[in-house]
Amino acid sequence: MNHHILSVLVQNRPGVLARVAGLFARRDYNIFSLAVAPAENEGFSRITIVVDVDSAPLEQITKQLFKLIEVVKISELDPLRSVERELLLATVRVSPEQRGQVVELATIFEGKILAVGVEAITISLDGHPDKLDDFEELLAGYGIVELQRTGRVALPKLDKESRLRAVAHKGKAG
Amino acid sequence: MKLTGAQALIKSLEMEGVEVMFGLPGGCILPAYDPLLDSSIRHILVRHEQGAGHMAEGYAHVTGRPGVAMVTSGPAATNMVTPLCDAYMDSIPMVCITGQVSTTAIGTDAFQECDTVGITRSVTKHNELVMTAQNLPMAVRQSFRIATTGRPGPTLIDVPKDVLQNSMEWYWPTDAEVVDSLPGYRPNVKGHPRMIKEAAKLILASERPILYVGGGILKARAADALRELAEMTDIHVVTTLMARGAFPDDHPLCLGMPGMHGNATAITALQRSDLLITLGARFDDRITGKVSTFAPDAKVIHVDIDPAEQGKVRRPDVPIVGDCRLVIEELIRAIRDMEQSGTPRADTGAWKSRISGWREQFPLSYEASEPGEALKPQYCLEQLRDNAPEGTILVSGVGQHQMWSSQYWRFNEPYTWVNSGGLGTMGFSVPAAIGAKVGRPDRTVWAVDGDGCFQMTAQELVTASVERIPIKVAILNNSYLGMVRQWQEMFYDERYSEVYLSPELPDFVKWAEAMGCVGIRVDSPEEVQPAIDKANSIDDRPVVVDFRVDAREKVFPMVPAGMGNDDLILPDSQMPRKGALK
Ligand SMILES: Cc1ncc(C[n+]2csc(CCOP(=O)(O)OP(=O)(O)O)c2C)c(N)n1
Numbered sequence: 001m002n003h004h005i006l007s008v009l010v011q012n013r014p015g016v017l018a019r020v021a022g023l024f025a026r027r028d029y030n031i032f033s034l035a036v037a038p039a040e041n042e043g044f045s046r047i048t049i050v051v052d053v054d055s056a057p058l059e060q061i062t063k064q065l066f067k068l069i070e071v072v073k074i075s076e077l078d079p080l081r082s083v084e085r086e087l088l089l090a091t092v093r094v095s096p097e098q099r100g101q102v103v104e105l106a107t108i109f110e111g112k113i114l115a116v117g118v119e120a121i122t123i124s125l126d127g128h129p130d131k132l133d134d135f136e137e138l139l140a141g142y143g144i145v146e147l148q149r150t151g152r153v154a155l156p157k158l159d160k161e162s163r164l165r166a167v168a169h170k171g172k173a174g
Numbered sequence: 175m176k177l178t179g180a181q182a183l184i185k186s187l188e189m190e191g192v193e194v195m196f197g198l199p200g201g202c203i204l205p206a207y208d209p210l211l212d213s214s215i216r217h218i219l220v221r222h223e224q225g226a227g228h229m230a231e232g233y234a235h236v237t238g239r240p241g242v243a244m245v246t247s248g249p250a251a252t253n254m255v256t257p258l259c260d261a262y263m264d265s266i267p268m269v270c271i272t273g274q275v276s277t278t279a280i281g282t283d284a285f286q287e288c289d290t291v292g293i294t295r296s297v298t299k300h301n302e303l304v305m306t307a308q309n310l311p312m313a314v315r316q317s318f319r320i321a322t323t324g325r326p327g328p329t330l331i332d333v334p335k336d337v338l339q340n341s342m343e344w345y346w347p348t349d350a351e352v353v354d355s356l357p358g359y360r361p362n363v364k365g366h367p368r369m370i371k372e373a374a375k376l377i378l379a380s381e382r383p384i385l386y387v388g389g390g391i392l393k394a395r396a397a398d399a400l401r402e403l404a405e406m407t408d409i410h411v412v413t414t415l416m417a418r419g420a421f422p423d424d425h426p427l428c429l430g431m432p433g434m435h436g437n438a439t440a441i442t443a444l445q446r447s448d449l450l451i452t453l454g455a456r457f458d459d460r461i462t463g464k465v466s467t468f469a470p471d472a473k474v475i476h477v478d479i480d481p482a483e484q485g486k487v488r489r490p491d492v493p494i495v496g497d498c499r500l501v502i503e504e505l506i507r508a509i510r511d512m513e514q515s516g517t518p519r520a521d522t523g524a525w526k527s528r529i530s531g532w533r534e535q536f537p538l539s540y541e542a543s544e545p546g547e548a549l550k551p552q553y554c555l556e557q558l559r560d561n562a563p564e565g566t567i568l569v570s571g572v573g574q575h576q577m578w579s580s581q582y583w584r585f586n587e588p589y590t591w592v593n594s595g596g597l598g599t600m601g602f603s604v605p606a607a608i609g610a611k612v613g614r615p616d617r618t619v620w621a622v623d624g625d626g627c628f629q630m631t632a633q634e635l636v637t638a639s640v641e642r643i644p645i646k647v648a649i650l651n652n653s654y655l656g657m658v659r660q661w662q663e664m665f666y667d668e669r670y671s672e673v674y675l676s677p678e679l680p681d682f683v684k685w686a687e688a689m690g691c692v693g694i695r696v697d698s699p700e701e702v703q704p705a706i707d708k709a710n711s712i713d714d715r716p717v718v719v720d721f722r723v724d725a726r727e728k729v730f731p732m733v734p735a736g737m738g739n740d741d742l743i744l745p746d747s748q749m750p751r752k753g754a755l756k
Contacts, residue, residue: 011358014303019295026296063482069300069320072358 002054003032005077005084005154006062008047009039011070019068020047027064030055033086033151044072048153077154084154087126088136089114093143094121102142109135120145179307180205180338183271184213186314189346192242194218194233194612196226200246201286203273205338218612218641223250225605225634227257231266232609235592236567236617238395240267240321241609247273248286251332252293256599258328259297263596264416265393267326269317270298276336277305290332299327305334307342315352324361325480326393361479365496365504372492373451373475374508378517380449380473382525383409386432389416389595390454390478396499397421397588400453403502407509408522410529412440414455416595419585429529433461434733435577438536438744441731442755443529444469445739452476454498457487458596467738477501535754538581539745540727548724549699551575551650555582558620558648561706566618567592567610571603571627573657575650577729579622590617601630607645608638618646618710625651625675625682632685638716639690646709647691647718652725653677660728677722686718695720 010016017036024031030052039046051061062074094102102121106113111125125135129152136147177185183206187195194216199207210217220226223245230241241261245254251272261268275284291303300320304313310333317329347355377383391400397420404411404427411421412432421428432440444450444461450472455461462468465487476483476490477498484493494501513519540552555578562568568583569592570576576593585591592610594602607621628649638645652659655673662670686693692712696705696719709717730745744752 015291015295018292022295057485060482060486063484067480067482069356069359 002052003050003079004053004058005079005082005152006049006051006065007075007077007154008049008065008071009073010045010047010068011072012038012043012045013070016045016070017047019070020049020065023064023068028055029061033149035151035153048151050152075156077156082154082156084128084152085126086129086132086152087124087150088132088147089122089124089149090136090139090147091120091122091145092139093119093145095119098142102139105135105138111135175344176341177344178205178209178338179310179333179340179342181209182307182310182342182344183314183333183338184209184215185344186311186346187242188214189311190314190318191239195242195244196220196229196233196609197244198223198226198246198250200250200273202247202275202335203244203250203271203333203338204246205335206244206271206273206333217244218608218637218643220605220637221633222631223253224256224601225608225631225637227254227268227270228260228599228602228605228631229609229612229634230268230270231257231261231264231602232569232592232606233613234261234266234268234609235606235613236589236610237613238589239613240269240318242269242271244271245273246286247275247290248288251288251290255294255297256597258294258330260594260597260599260602261328262297262299264594265326265389266328267321268328269321270328270330272330272332273338274303274332274334277334278336280334290330294330297328298330299325301330301332303332303334304337307337307340310337310342311345312347312352312355315347316356319352319356320359324359325390362481362495363479363497363500365477365494365501367504369492369494370501370504370508373494373505374512375517376449376473376475376492377407377409377451377505377509378512379520381520381522382446382448383407383522384443384447384450385409385411386414386444386450386452386455387411387417387420388414388453388455390498391417391420392454392588394454394479394498394500396454396502399499399502399506401425403506406506409451410443412436412444413585414458414461414595415580415593417455418580418583418591419588422586423584424586429533431580433458434463434735435581435729435731437538437581438731438742438748438755439529439532441733441739441742442532444472446528446756447472450474452478452490453502454478456483462487462739463733463741464736464738467740532755535751536744536748539747540730541747543699543724549697549702549722551652551721551723551727552578552582553699554648554650554696554702554721554723555579555622557702557706558622559583561703561710562620563618563710565616566590566620567614569593569603569607569610569619569621571621571623572598572600573624573627573655574652574660574727574729575622575624575627575656577657578650581729600624600627603627604631604645604647605634607647608634608643611638611643611645621645621647623647623649624656625649625653626655628682629680632689635686635689635691635716635718642714643716644713645716647716649682649718649720650723651682651720652723652727654725656725657729659725663728664732665734682718682720686716686720689716691716691718693718693720695722697722
């Protein structure tokens with residue numbers, strides 16, 4: 001999938017997420033993942049959306065998003081120039097003999113063992129989504145009982161020049 | 175000053191300058207109807223909420239001021255969905271107020287509860303559920319600001335019953351407070367100077383330019399600026415269905431309507447152009463036909479206040495985000511400056527003579543009926559047009575009669591044409607005409623309707639009679655859902671499926687009379703003129719004229735859906751010379 005990451009600053013008002021989600025559905029744009037949380041300044045939230053740009057040109061997506069009244073700023077994060085993180089939780093079926101192997105895998109990936117049962121083990125791993133993909137694939141061999149990923153969040157890499165390209169920003173009126 | 179939420183709501187509407195609103199009360203909105211009794215605002219009681227919405231639209235169309243509708247919760251709110259969507263598609267400023275169940279009952283599936291904000295989210299420019307009485311003035315101010323600025327559109331305020339009943343301390347937010355409360359809403363009105371220069375350069379260099387003008391010109395109140403630009407550059411203008419009247423039809427540079435049922439010259443001028451100067455138009459599929467074959471040699475200048483229109487359908491060479499009037503004025507200045515500093519104008523002489531050749535060979539035409547034959551709908555329209563009092567506003571429904579209206583009327587003044595373009599809402603015309611007449615009581619308002627459309631919202635003629643709003647309705651009655659019949663005849667081997675209405679039911683004259691109108695039936699060409707004269711002379715009640723017209727008549731030219739504009743079908747008599755459209 002050809003993806004792009006949009007970091008969308010929105011006014012934190014009821015229904016904002018429904019508006020954003022509704023826009024994607026209505027215009028037939030695909031969301032690959034979505035994460036929402038309060039932003040640094042009060043009254044605002046940041047929505048990190050990974051969009052499938054095969055479904056529509058990114059420019060149209062950002063312009064349509066920008067028409068939503070609560071959307072204040074949209075930044076496009078170039079995957080090469082941003083840090084991306086995601087969290088994975090997985091419960092894997094393991095026999096007591098296999099447990100060691102899975103613990104070793106988790107250690108190699110710098111994951112954490114959250115709970116151990118007789119026939120299952122729950123692991124958490126955070127990191128770059130690609131790393132999580134690899135880990136998930138390896139776990140699949142043992143049998144995943146339940147798996148939950150958060151969807152990615154991202155920030156621009158701290159470079160000398162700002163890597164954050166504001167594609168749309170509504171400045172103060174004037 | 176302590177007010178109830180209901181009083182604050184009505185006072186806020188007064189403060190916004192609302193003179194008239196359209197609506198119908200019910201349980202949840204009841205508290206707001208009480209202070210209305212003491213208000214300066216005229217309320218027009220409709221017979222169906224959809225009517226209130228279309229009336230608000232008609233009012234907004236002709237006045238440029240936002241239309242206001244107020245209805246209750248649940249079924250009333252859902253009845254409002256069609257007009258909201260209609261206004262959204264055609265960028266009509268409109269503010270709708272809906273009642274909602276009390277805040278304590280929200281989410282419990284209470285009586286007449288529905289998720290109004292959820293249902294209308296995708297058909298409004300913005301909507302909001304107001305949860306405290308104190309917030310009502312701000313919510314009203316925001317709604318009006320959003321509805322009327324930038325690209326206009328409908329907004330909705332959903333107000334729970336207890337919010338209307340609770341008390342609040344009256345305050346009226348300042349302009350600055352309203353602007354600050356909407357940090358994500360900053361419409362850009364001034365075009366980028368570099369882009370405007372770029373556009374001026376292209377215009378002067380073009381040998382086959384066309385001004386492709388859409389409804390945005392009317393929203394921007396830019397008709398005068400457009401005329402100045404067209405005359406100064408001597409460039410022909412096509413006006414889309416939404417822009418009829420934005421440039422006078424009797425102006426030598428006016429080519430009229432392009433698109434699916436446009437005239438051959440307007441369609442072909444776009445098609446062969448080397449520069450589309452696109453002003454407040456959006457490359458709708460009804461204009462472009464098959465996009466990949468649309469105006470293949472043309473560069474595109476695209477002026478629109480909505481940045482999302484740029485590149486949505488056709489990639490512009492010069493995108494200009496801004497208000498059409500301001501941008502055109504800047505453009506005129508830029509062209510003048512360039513000419514003064516010696517930039518030559520390309521020779522458009524050959525292009526002009528091609529255009530006049532097409533105009534001569536491909537006028538709109540239909541076969542007049544022989545004596546004793548059925549009445550032609552186009553003839554009725556010509557007669558309506560030629561006998562219309564100065565300044566008449568024409569409103570239409572959706573279907574064949576709409577296309578003939580746009581084709582055969584002569585629009586020489588902006589804001590004299592009201593129709594449902596984007597959504598194509600059958601049932602639009604009667605209520606929209608009522609709204610238009612309320613907005614411009616000094617004007618004659620004719621609604622041209624189909625017999626199918628009329629039956630969807632005719633009950634509002636009762637509203638018109640009771641409220642003394644003397645509109646005139648011409649039903650071009652072909653006993654069919656005519657436009658659908660035309661498609662079935664042409665594209666489904668004349669297999670007519672569910673398009674035949676009834677020639678005798680309803681009796682439109684009796685129905686009109688039952689609703690307090692004058693009803694007139696017209697069967698033959700000789701009766702047309704007297705009927706129109708009579709209708710035009712009546713000014714104390716609505717009039718309905720039932721023109722019994724030839725059901726076999728089809729709208730031409732036609733670009734079949736999904737085909738390119740070069741595949742247009744002309745009237746039979748012109749088909750043999752179609753090759754001249756080169
Ligand atoms: C609410 C709605 N339903 C269906 C349609 C599809 N439709 C478009 S034109 C048309 C026929 C309209 O018939 P009539 O009002 O008699 O007008 P005519 O085409 O005969 O002039 C229909 C059914 C529509 N545009 N709107």
